[in-house]
Amino acid sequence: MTLLSAQTSVVLPDPVAIVDAFHEHFNEHMTMTREGQAVHFEADYGNGTLSAEEGRFAARINCVSENVLLSVKAMVAEHIVEFTGDTSLDFRWEGHGSDLRELPNLFVGRVVRSYNLTPRMRRVVFAVDNGIERLAAGGLHVRLLILPDQTRTPVWPHLSKTGAIVWAKGEDEQARRVYTIRAINKERAEVDIDFVMHEGDNMPGAHFGATAAVGDIVGIVGPGGERPEADHYVFAGDETALPVMLRMVAEMPAGKTVTVYAEVDNEGEQQDVRSNADLSWNWLYRRGQPAGTAGLLQQALRQHSWEKQDGLHVFVGCEKDEARAIKKVLADEAGLAKKAFVAAGYWVRGANDDH
Numbered sequence: 001m002t003l004l005s006a007q008t009s010v011v012l013p014d015p016v017a018i019v020d021a022f023h024e025h026f027n028e029h030m031t032m033t034r035e036g037q038a039v040h041f042e043a044d045y046g047n048g049t050l051s052a053e054e055g056r057f058a059a060r061i062n063c064v065s066e067n068v069l070l071s072v073k074a075m076v077a078e079h080i081v082e083f084t085g086d087t088s089l090d091f092r093w094e095g096h097g098s099d100l101r102e103l104p105n106l107f108v109g110r111v112v113r114s115y116n117l118t119p120r121m122r123r124v125v126f127a128v129d130n131g132i133e134r135l136a137a138g139g140l141h142v143r144l145l146i147l148p149d150q151t152r153t154p155v156w157p158h159l160s161k162t163g164a165i166v167w168a169k170g171e172d173e174q175a176r177r178v179y180t181i182r183a184i185n186k187e188r189a190e191v192d193i194d195f196v197m198h199e200g201d202n203m204p205g206a207h208f209g210a211t212a213a214v215g216d217i218v219g220i221v222g223p224g225g226e227r228p229e230a231d232h233y234v235f236a237g238d239e240t241a242l243p244v245m246l247r248m249v250a251e252m253p254a255g256k257t258v259t260v261y262a263e264v265d266n267e268g269e270q271q272d273v274r275s276n277a278d279l280s281w282n283w284l285y286r287r288g289q290p291a292g293t294a295g296l297l298q299q300a301l302r303q304h305s306w307e308k309q310d311g312l313h314v315f316v317g318c319e320k321d322e323a324r325a326i327k328k329v330l331a332d333e334a335g336l337a338k339k340a341f342v343a344a345g346y347w348v349r350g351a352n353d354d355h
């Protein structure tokens, strides 16, 4: 596979401390190998080296696509600023996409209709006038940019020369929330996004889903999130991960085996499940307990038989603390290798999830 590459370097007072900070911060999320003053990382989407060289911090990265390269460059740039605390640092990227200032993965979605799938899951269908092919070709989820006011002209983000994304501020600031593209209709240039109508205060994502009117606009940044290849899968998630689990099983070819544990409040939240794979779908019911507290996913994964680990991939999406606890179950109790599973915090109990 051809990888797209970019590199940068910046003079810093203590570049080794920044390599250390990256190592510590990202070790949990990808395979990292330390070699003296350098750390190499390896992930499904690419690889790279972060190093301290003659008073400079240097980053060299190689990624599978332009969107991923852009995100990794932004992530590196934003963390250099976070770790040094210096917002005035001046550096530039060389290599692929170094002259880009507009976000190539920003699309505009216009609401064409919305309706409830279940009492707590509402579908919003967006028309995407430009770029539906690119939106369909990539990963499974996107970042929605929710405008503060539909009557103002949107001020969309752009790229600084450091690779960081410059977001609109003040009255134009947009709430950023991650959602799954549940389905794409390329002929009609439409995408379906399913919003959980969860409890809570001040929740721009759920509020947008509940109130979206025909003609309302959102920014759509993405897509991201790769789908690891495997022979058999185990998926577990609450209703925020229901769209991605339903999409993944719907798109899975015959010959694969999948076991799914899907936590929802009650039977009224079930949706039709379609798949060509050999599928065992298990609904788990919280029955009024607050989301993220029932422990049903953890319990189901503890009881799952983990005998067949060859060619296995496990995906979990749920509340952040729950995901952390489940990671331990998968690694320590089920004995799964780090590469065999992803347990992602899809939302944070008691906090806004601005990405």
Ligand SMILES: Cc1cc2nc3c(=O)[nH]c(=O)nc-3n(C[C@H](O)[C@H](O)[C@H](O)COP(=O)(O)OP(=O)(O)OC[C@H]3O[C@@H](n4cnc5c(N)ncnc54)[C@H](O)[C@@H]3O)c2cc1C
Binding pocket: 141, 177, 178, 179, 180, 181, 193, 194, 195, 196, 197, 198, 199, 200, 201, 202, 203, 204, 205, 206, 207, 225, 239, 240, 241, 243, 244, 291, 345, 346, 347, 348, 349, 350, 351, 352, 353, 354
């Ligand atoms: C990769 C990925 C894909 C996702 N896909 C989807 C999707 O397709 N559909 C979807 O609805 N969500 C999805 N989510 C989850 C969604 O991003 C979060 O639920 C997000 O917090 C919603 O933003 P909000 O503005 O409604 O609430 P926030 O402003 O983030 O939070 C406000 C309050 O609501 C609470 N809250 C947030 N989510 C929930 C919940 N699910 N249950 C109970 N309380 C909650 C928070 O704890 C907080 O107290 C996804 C997340 C990720 C990371």
